[in-house]
Amino acid sequence: MVALTRPATIGADRSAAERLGSVTTGNALELRGVTKLFGALAAISDVTMSVRPGERRAVLGSNGAGKTTLFNCVTGDFLPTSGTIRLFGEDISNFPAHERIRRGLRRTYQISLLFGGMSVADNVYLACLGVSRGRFSLLRPRPSDPIIGRADELIEAVHLTRVRDTLVSSLSYGQQRQLEIALALAGAPRFILFDEPAAGLSPTERAELIDILTGLPDHIGYIIIEHDMDVALRVAESVTMMHNGRVFKEGTPEEIENDEEVQQLYLGGGHG
Amino acid sequence: MAQALPTTAPGRLTTALERIPAPVWVIAFLLLLMPAFANNFVLYQIFGWSFILGMIALSLMVLAGYGGMVSLAQMTVAALAGYVVAILGTSGVPQISLGWPWWIHIPLAILIATLFGTLVGALAVRTEGIYTIMITLAIAAAFFYFTRQNYVIFNGYTGFNNVIPPALFGVEWRQPVPFYYLTLGCATLSYLAVVWMARTPFGLALQGVRDNPRRMGALGFHVTAHRIFAYTFASVIAAVGGILLVWQSAQVVPGTAGIPQVIDILVVAVVGGLRRPIGPFIGALIYAVLSVFSSDILHAFGMSGERFKLVIGLGFLAFVLFSPDGVLGLWEKYKARRAASPDPLLGGGR
Numbered sequence A: 001m002v003a004l005t006r007p008a009t010i011g012a013d014r015s016a017a018e019r020l021g022s023v024t025t026g027n028a029l030e031l032r033g034v035t036k037l038f039g040a041l042a043a044i045s046d047v048t049m050s051v052r053p054g055e056r057r058a059v060l061g062s063n064g065a066g067k068t069t070l071f072n073c074v075t076g077d078f079l080p081t082s083g084t085i086r087l088f089g090e091d092i093s094n095f096p097a098h099e100r101i102r103r104g105l106r107r108t109y110q111i112s113l114l115f116g117g118m119s120v121a122d123n124v125y126l127a128c129l130g131v132s133r134g135r136f137s138l139l140r141p142r143p144s145d146p147i148i149g150r151a152d153e154l155i156e157a158v159h160l161t162r163v164r165d166t167l168v169s170s171l172s173y174g175q176q177r178q179l180e181i182a183l184a185l186a187g188a189p190r191f192i193l194f195d196e197p198a199a200g201l202s203p204t205e206r207a208e209l210i211d212i213l214t215g216l217p218d219h220i221g222y223i224i225i226e227h228d229m230d231v232a233l234r235v236a237e238s239v240t241m242m243h244n245g246r247v248f249k250e251g252t253p254e255e256i257e258n259d260e261e262v263q264q265l266y267l268g269g270g271h272g
Numbered sequence B: 001m002a003q004a005l006p007t008t009a010p011g012r013l014t015t016a017l018e019r020i021p022a023p024v025w026v027i028a029f030l031l032l033l034m035p036a037f038a039n040n041f042v043l044y045q046i047f048g049w050s051f052i053l054g055m056i057a058l059s060l061m062v063l064a065g066y067g068g069m070v071s072l073a074q075m076t077v078a079a080l081a082g083y084v085v086a087i088l089g090t091s092g093v094p095q096i097s098l099g100w101p102w103w104i105h106i107p108l109a110i111l112i113a114t115l116f117g118t119l120v121g122a123l124a125v126r127t128e129g130i131y132t133i134m135i136t137l138a139i140a141a142a143f144f145y146f147t148r149q150n151y152v153i154f155n156g157y158t159g160f161n162n163v164i165p166p167a168l169f170g171v172e173w174r175q176p177v178p179f180y181y182l183t184l185g186c187a188t189l190s191y192l193a194v195v196w197m198a199r200t201p202f203g204l205a206l207q208g209v210r211d212n213p214r215r216m217g218a219l220g221f222h223v224t225a226h227r228i229f230a231y232t233f234a235s236v237i238a239a240v241g242g243i244l245l246v247w248q249s250a251q252v253v254p255g256t257a258g259i260p261q262v263i264d265i266l267v268v269a270v271v272g273g274l275r276r277p278i279g280p281f282i283g284a285l286i287y288a289v290l291s292v293f294s295s296d297i298l299h300a301f302g303m304s305g306e307r308f309k310l311v312i313g314l315g316f317l318a319f320v321l322f323s324p325d326g327v328l329g330l331w332e333k334y335k336a337r338r339a340a341s342p343d344p345l346l347g348g349g350r
Helices: A008-012 A014-022 A067-075 A097-101 A120-130 A146-157 A173-184 A203-214 A229-235 A253-258 A260-265 B012-019 B022-037 B040-066 B074-088 B102-124 B130-149 B176-198 B201-211 B213-218 B223-249 B259-272 B279-300 B305-322 B326-340
Strands: A029-038 A041-051 A056-060 A082-087 A105-107 A191-195 A221-225 A238-243 A246-251
Touching (some): A029 A067, A041 A238, A041 A246, A056 A067, A056 A229, A067 A097, A067 A191, A097 A105, A097 B213, A105 A173, A120 B201, A146 A173, A203 A229, A221 A229, A229 A253, A238 A253, A246 A253, B022 B040, B040 B074, B040 B176, B040 B259, B040 B279, B074 B130, B102 B130, B102 B223, B130 B259, B176 B223, B201 B213, B201 B223, B213 B223, B259 B279, B259 B305, B259 B326, B279 B305, B279 B326
Parallel strands (some): A056 A238, A105 A191, A191 A221
Antiparallel strands (some): A029 A082, A238 A246
């Protein structure tokens, strides 16, 4: 994986993000008593959480703590059994996934959900198209199409220009993770959910990932799920610990790192 | 998948023409000159019918190949267009047919059939896999029984006869040569429309929906709306095919969209190949040739000519077992094997 640089497109789309922001107020993301039941099993239970605009939050917890289910409820992949989810003040609890995305929410997936039979350019083009007009257009895009321009900027920003026309199934794992991030940055993102973006990356690639996450424009907030504590605690300014589907503890990275209960439960008592 | 995004600007038409392989030009010229060396029977019964069946199967290919949705209602959409032409235009049943001019009844037939196809899509896209097949088959069966039992609008069991194309520009379009060119023109336009659509934003998004609907939702696409619009697009092609089909046989009856005919469209599309728009036309040509000539072959072996469906069924079974991508899949396998085999003179792969 080569070094990631700050995508020019994100800055260029800031005005769009601000336009979206001008019609809503409040926290970037606000969860109130969110519960998701699968039969009798509570994957998450009574989760309450607030994230300010531009805030970077890490959600930590052992496997089965409910982190990815929480993401799925926020993005609309699952509808919560109870509770409310607000995005920039707007209740999106019952919105379908695509409506949430059009309000500036983005996500990456733990396991890359890319379009393997399409080229890198097609993948990023789709991501840019999804939050633009003309999704049903039966006119072929011209080379001067602004969406193609934005897609190419994003491809360049994640240093995939060399493989622009390569099938995604032929990319290395690291390149696929880069492409995942490019898809999440398309359009005018205001809040991004990163689901284990460092999983499977080499130490060098992880350092580069930290660069891109810390280099994101200030107006873009995010939540990151990450098992690699070095990554999670370096890119986040606040931390939420989850355990058995519930919020267990919240604080700054230092507070969480030094918390005895957290160390016993998650860090095995020997971290730091 | 074809590259969707252009990288170069000027001279795109010239570039596009240059990219067309030589064999395609040869086939195009052969098809254009076909009336010079083929008799009327071949023009009308083999090629004319193949183009029509190919168009209806092409509408299924759009849904299945690009959208991942196997609909068995495409023949029903085609038959509805035929019925509307018979009801609103002229037929041998003047008590029902309204006799409206062609420039009203043909567009209305396409519009009504397209709306019906869209409605079918709106119902079907909420299901997946075998359930989509079942719900569209149920709609096709309901349409068949409805038309057979309704005498006020659909004239019941007897349907409509003497439904012929209008004599535009002084041409009798049901004559073999004009009809051949009419069907060839419609089939070519349908084919080009599908090839074009596949590289548009909608087409690209539809293929994304086929490959990963969850991710498409997470990119901001309304997955259900895209699927329904695919039905709309496919229904236009099926409707035009349906009108031609009715003109070819000069009649439309409930059996036009009976269960065997509905299944035949699936057979045609699968035998030709569902991955490329040319596949359904290849499948249709094979089907038409087998339908017309297999009875003679069966007679030669002392079997009843009515058993030609057995030949088609066995062929379908063989394709499903050995080449799920149809004839095109066989051709691609052959090319891949040939490329991998050593050159007899130079050695190494070719």
